[in-house]
Amino acid sequence: MASSPPPNDLLASLNRDGYVLIPSVLSPDDLSALRAATSRITSLARSGHWPHIRTLPKQFPPWPSSAENGIWGVQHLLHPSQPDQALFLRSYFSDAIISPVKQLLECEEDELVMELYNLLVRPDADFALRWHRDDIGAEASAEEEERRLGEPSWHAQWNLALWDDRSLVVVPGSHRRARTEEERAAKPFGEMPGQRVVEMKAGDVVFYNNNILHRGVYDATVERMTLHGSIGHAGGSKARARNVLQHGIGEWVEQIDFSSLDEEARKRAEGMRKRLVEMGSSSGNVGFFSENE
Numbered sequence: 225m226a227s228s229p230p231p232n233d234l235l236a237s238l239n240r241d242g243y244v245l246i247p248s249v250l251s252p253d254d255l256s257a258l259r260a261a262t263s264r265i266t267s268l269a270r271s272g273h274w275p276h277i278r279t280l281p282k283q284f285p286p287w288p289s290s291a292e293n294g295i296w297g298v299q300h301l302l303h304p305s306q307p308d309q310a311l312f313l314r315s316y317f318s319d320a321i322i323s324p325v326k327q328l329l330e331c332e333e334d335e336l337v338m339e340l341y342n343l344l345v346r347p348d349a350d351f352a353l354r355w356h357r358d359d360i361g362a363e364a365s366a367e368e369e370e371r372r373l374g375e376p377s378w379h380a381q382w383n384l385a386l387w388d389d390r391s392l393v394v395v396p397g398s399h400r401r402a403r404t405e406e407e408r409a410a411k412p413f414g415e416m417p418g419q420r421v422v423e424m425k426a427g428d429v430v431f432y433n434n435n436i437l438h439r440g441v442y443d444a445t446v447e448r449m450t451l452h453g454s455i456g457h458a459g460g461s462k463a464r465a466r467n468v469l470q471h472g473i474g475e476w477v478e479q480i481d482f483s484s485l486d487e488e489a490r491k492r493a494e495g496m497r498k499r500l501v502e503m504g505s506s507s508g509n510v511g512f513f514s515e516n517e
């Protein structure tokens with residue numbers, strides 16, 4: 225694994241630009257094993273045998289479970305019925321991810337919270353996402369944007385490319401300020417002043433503030449297998465944990481068997497899951513979430 229920049233540099237870059245790229249975090253063996261596993265689950269998803277998918281031409285969840293119009297993502301790599309679950313568990317809880325996350329959240333391991341692990345793939349037809357911030361709607365006023373952007377984000381989100389990837393387009397620095405009039409007036413699928421394509425080589429990981437102005441531009445002829453994950457901080461809102469559970473993993477998170485992990489990673493995983501369930505649970509029973517809402 226290539227050496228990461230010192231912690232302060234990593235966080236300083238994220239704070240300044242809204243994203244930070246760490247090159248070559250995967251060994252050649254890990255890269256080829258992950259490519260094989262992501263190909264398997266993507267084939268299952270494209271052929272209608274994995275219902276947890278992002279479907280064309282829809283940007284935001286919820287997505288239907290039918291792949292008949294094509295897909296651009298595969299959800300829930302840590303699901304117990306996922307054929308390569310053990311490999312994805314190893315990847316999600318690996319030092320290559322956890323070390324930078326701890327640096328970016330400025331916290332210790334026992335404050336980390338398990339969240340989501342998904343996969344972004346080559347779409348079946350050319351497709352693009354409109355400019356957006358993940359947690360602040362386009363209708364927000366400038367005051368509302370400023371207020372929300374001033375709050376700590378309490379989670380880290382990343383893209384880990386298994387093939388070279390230039391799909392993510394960002395406006396550097398836009399996570400620190402409200403949109404300008406020009407940005408507000410820009411076409412949802414058009415060029416934005418100052419936009420930058422995030423150029424990733426296979427094995428690179430980019431961490432980004434999910435409220436940076438960004439979009440995805442996808443080419444149906446270019447292979448894409450990019451692991452897309454997030455990890456929370458126990459200081460964050462209970463609402464986020466509940467949301468992760470309700471719309472993501474609440475029905476099966478407690479069934480995940482961590483015994484394939486080595487002892488250190490298993491302890492890490494048990495702790496992170498426990499904090500997710502405790503934070504998200506108002507009744508003490510995670511199974512209630514999907515029934516109640």
Ligand SMILES: O=C(O)CCC(=O)C(=O)O
Pocket residue numbers: 344353358383391392438439440441
């Ligand atoms: O494809 C990407 O890398 C970006 C995805 C994205 O913006 C989203 O899921 O909201």
